[in-house]
Amino acid sequence: MPLELTYTDAALKGRITPELEVRARADIDAMGPFLPESRDKLTVLRVYILACLEHGGQRDDAFEVKLGQYRKEFEFIYRNAKRPDGSRVTFMSVPIERA
Template identity: 40%
Template structure:
């Protein structure tokens, strides 16, 4: 079985494998149902995150730097995907936000 998505990160794409992509697909599916283009973007980002976590050897190596960036991007894209997702009747799903403050 070949990879489902195209991975463009020149450094990480050689580390992406089918197992990591399948895990990412499952993890994104647990977050909800999204339009195909949003789902694909989320799976690619989640695959990069899994790859970085599994390949990171030092706390300050290139994988760690990419991990921080891809985690931030994943959260942003996830919020956008949720905002663009409609319920079964075609209405936008409500977005819940909670302010978190330090004590």
């Protein structure tokens, strides 16, 4: 089964499998419906994150550095991803007061 999406990270490209892509797609689909372009961007980033988690080893290796970068990028894209109804993902915050 070939990969459905395009992956541009040369260091991770050889470590991406169709199974990893299916797993990432399922993770994104579980997060809610998104417009196709947002869904694909999130899926690619999730594949990169999963690949880094599977192949990372030591605290300062390249996979750990990439993992941190891709997690930040994923959070940014996720917060700005559009849903089919045109809305965006929102987070609710609750102020905490000390007694």
